[in-house]
């Protein structure tokens with residue numbers, strides 16, 4: 289059987305509904321429900337068999353006492369699934385793994401226990417606080433119960449895929465886990481052992497539950513959700529049919545979590561999906577409305593990162609979807625549908641590989657991406673560069689430049705691999721502790737041309753940029769906020785930008801004014817060390833930028849990148865709020881440029897808000913292209929865009945960017961080129 293396609297326009301429809309609420313789905317009408325979704329251009333919906341309250345939404349014969357007690361449509365899930373599939377809308381069958389309040393109350397012995405011996409709660413809630421966040425342990429008989437319950441769903445309700453939610457990787461000290469740990473030679477009293485065992489448990493569970501789902505239908509799409517997928521999920525990547533990045537930018541994730549996650553996980557040959565929501569803040573935000581511009585930004589960013597789209601919602605307990613919200617979703621998904629031909633099988637193009645800090649510091653927790661990674665993503669995006677996140681095991685050969693932001697330790701094996709990469713023409717940019725061994729005793733990355741001596745003696749210190757690094761910068765000292773390293777420049781170094789220490793470090797004995805001490809007006813130790821193919825910054829520039837965004841940090845990096853990558857894939861002359869993403873559609877012999885211009889504003893204390901679409905006019909683009917360009921047009925209206933080409937560079941102007949603009953750059957095909965050549969020869 290041919291592999292079923294993963295749909296582009298999905299809805300994740302929560303239905304966590306308390307058993308104390310009466311009249312559940314009293315107004316539900318399957319035809320109306322499916323009609324609203326169809327009209328909103330939705331082509332896949334994730335539907336609930338069981339929510340975090342532990343109530344079932346189908347006519348269970350095995351657990352009739354667990355069906356929601358006030359459910360007016362006893363076979364709600366079956367009715368929903370049938371009505372959707374009749375309209376060719378795919379259905380993912382949802383269940384919850386770790387969070388099930390009903391089961392936790394019935395079987396407290398199945399709840400994970402933390403190292404203090406208390407029942408584990410994902411959100412650290414006490415026993416008398418509201419919430420269904422007690423983590424259930426999948427090494428207890430709970431796992432068999434879960435399979436029995438969900439097995440009945442897979443047996444009786446038609447679906448196209450399976451969505452396992454709350455699939456967390458968490459430490460557990462319950463008797464069942466302790467026994468298994470001892471059998472594996474692990475010490476339950478040791479935190480590192482418990483973490484290793486948490487990973488083992490997650491991998492074991494994922495392998496088990498994927499083959500369980502596939503035993504009902506080998507064509508089922510299987511996906512796990514747990515707030516983040518990243519480096520720690522690599523060992524079980526083949527158990528996922530696709531990766532879904534849960535990332536509601538309002539809350540802990542923020543706007544950088546999604547691109548950072550997607551730019552890494554898209555390296556593993558799986559389809560990727562973004563997952564945002566229609567809520568203002570996060571899940572369960574009833575009767576809140578996501579601003580349309582924010583939803584556009586989030587959905588179109590998914591396309592720009594080479595992903596498909598999911599919007600999360602929760603159906604009102606009386607069984608209705610909000611019609612106006614679905615009109616909004618319909619406007620956005622209608623636009624996605626028109627753009628899809630330019631998104632299908634589009635492969636993101638990247639010439640910079642940024643090492644993910646997750647390889648060394650991953651916790652796997654939602655929204656917990658190291659600052660060095662987010663800072664690198666922010667800086668490179670603002671500078672218009674095309675980049676992936678990578679880890680040390682991937683192929684470096686496809687990148688012209690590798691970036692090791694702030695915290696990437698380099699062992700001998702990686703040093704050798706990076707050495708080979710530089711020898712074959714690759715460029716490196718590293719900062720702060722990147723390039724040191726794990727113990728931070730020495731610099732193992734000899735190509736950087738430095739000897740590591742320890743931490744810098746002064747902080748903050750100052751850079752007065754010289755030569756090519758001074759481009760676009762003020763003539764004077766620039767403060768470097770966070771403490772750098774102390775290094776000596778060695779052989780092969782072509783340029784050193786020195787640092788000026790302050791008059792003294794600020795202490796109670798001597799200080800000056802409110803903040804740090806001013807410049808001592810003499811250069812003392814290296815701040816940026818360049819060889820022909822490398823650059824090393826002593827300061828944690830990426831982390832500082834993520835915390836404070838000093839523009840001079842960006843200028844220093846931009847000046848360094850201009851030397852290492854003089855002809856980037858694409859450039860623009862717009863403001864720093866423009867985001868460019870270049871994808872290649874090889875089969876169509878074209879590349880597609882996504883230009884995004886949405887501006888999140890911190891309008892309130894707690895959230896970044898996108899409310900308005902601020903149009904941009906006449907955005908000038910310079911692109912490196914491998915071949916002769918045949919035509920350039922706007923997508924999807926195919927309005928032609930004039931261009932000029934000089935060798936490998938093509939120049940054009942996007943007349944108007946209204947939030948999201950897609951430009952198709954089409955190449956002259958090989959046979960057309962030959963015809964052209966013949967014509968020229970005759971002339």
Ligand SMILES: [Zn+2]
Pocket residue numbers: 400401425426427428460461462463464465466
């Ligand atoms: Zn356990």
